[in-house]
Amino acid sequence: MSAATSPSERRVSARIGAISESATLAVDAKAKALKAAGRPVIGFGAGEPDFPTPGYIVDAAVEACRNPKYHRYTPAGGLPELKAAIAEKTLRDSGYQVDASQILVTNGGKQAIYEAFAAILDPGDEVIVPAPYWTTYPESIRLAGGVPVDVVADETTGYRVSVEQLEAARTERTKVVLFVSPSNPTGAVYSEADAKAIGEWAVEHGLWVLTDEIYEHLVYGSATFTSLPALVPELREKCIVVNGVAKTYAMTGWRVGWLIGPKDVVKAATNLQSHATSNVSNVAQVAALAAVSGNLDAVAEMRTAFDRRRQTIVRMLNEIDGVLCPEPEGAFYAYPSVKALLGKEIRGTRPATSVELAALILDEAEVAVVPGEAFGTPGYLRLSYALGDEDLVEGVSRIQKLLGEAKD
Structure with a gap:
């Protein structure tokens, strides 16, 4: 055109x-x-x-279908019992203590990512995006009015970017740095020391961090998952965590994700969701409740x-x-x-x-x-x-x- x-x-x-x-x-x-x-x-x-999807999760969804309680609208931000369970799961798996009021249940991780960027970006704000990146990140940034700034890592570093690379990409317009470990598409996992260095660099420069933890339980060999806000507590007032049940529980089609962040940002994102989609499917939320409340077998x-x-x-x-x-x-x-x-x-x-x-x-x-x-x-x-x-x-x-x- x-x-x-x-x-x-x-x-x-x-x-x-x-x-x-x-x-x-x-x-x-x-x-x-x-x-x-x-x-x-x-x-x-x-x-x-x-x-x-594990049978006990499917069974919970079947029961929810029969319960008239779940045939109606529920709070746009998520079922209270699910939000409470996500808070408990986050402490269990990440060592990160949050309140249910810091959680928004979304239609999958993609909606969580878009709503997070929409809640904190103004037109022209820059987001540092380590590449290779998942295809949805830059598109969500642009939709929210932001400008993605690529920082490229290659096979010589195991596809991990350094603080020096991030600093070279930082400008007066930089507002957010994206941090993903384990990574899609590369499978790269940052060591605790490298993750901590990135988190402390973000704190030093007053930057927000959006960290996607969807693959938290899929690490191999000597690699370990590290949750950035648990590792760098000073970051918590400017950190948004995105997660969901899709990968851990083989629930890609159920479309349940969430974001965790400061209460004012979560409230803003919840307001957006209230107009965009209202509540996530109640049946899927009950299934997610069974998932996050259960074990990791x-x-x-x-x-x-x-x-x-x-x-x-x-x-x-x-x-x-x-x-x-x-x-x-x-x-x-x-x-x-x-x-x-x-x-x-x-x-x-x-x-x-x-x-x-x-x-x-x-x-x-x-x-x-x-x-x-x-x-x-x-x-x-x-x-x-x-x-x-x-x-x-x-x-x-x-x-x-x-x-x-x-x-x-």
Whole structure:
């Protein structure tokens, strides 16, 4: 649409028209469509556990469906009993003590992220975003009127940014720094010392921190999860924590997340939600209540499977000439560099970008992966290993065969 187009002629607003489709969901949708058409596509695109939601959580939802109490509107900020349980769960898992009044229950983590940025950003405020980043972060910042400022880390640092890099990106317009550990898309986990240094740097410069803890229970080997506001108490009045049940309890489709923050910010975000969506589905909230109030046995089983798959996918990817894949320490993603393969001939084509390489892998190997452009770093691919072991080995074997044909 031309910049000269008048407002009366513009069919879609400039603000919404500028939003990109979620690349990860787009890849997953295409893979599912091809499978439905009969093609043996293996999808590494979507970030969702391949396990069913635990039975006791489903049972709680069934009971809620039968209870007329949950057939009506409830408080926009969340069921009081769920908010209280989230506060208890946060203390149990993170060592971070909060009050229920500091919690807003949202329709998944995405709504929590958008509402958090909408509550604290004014037009032109800058947010430092470590890259590679999850696709939704910059879009949520822009929707809230903010300006994302990328700080890029690569495989040489395990995709972890330094305080020096953050400081170099800080300007008088900087208001927020995003902190994500474990990370999507890289699986990077910051050490306690590095996390503390970033938190103290934010405090020193009076910055807000938005920290996404959705993968808190999915860490492997010697890596450990650290909650920033628990580690740096001075940060708490300018820290917003985003979390949810999607990854820990295999509940991606239930759409229950939350944000934790200072009471005035949570009240503002709750006001926004009261006009946007009202309360989250009561049935899903009751299911989430059962999840966060229960034990962590289900996630322990998933973590064992993910750890096994993590080691397999990293080994197999690193067996491909031109592919370099650091070992992820958390979440369930591998993020290999394929820069050395770009421009090489593969089955009569010379993919110049990771977008073109991902398209070639889908067309020729019938394997769906997400190109690094979606995460702010061209030259990489993201593969979720939250799929069955047999499909994982078959899918990477197809990629090995295809990319093994690369030649100058």
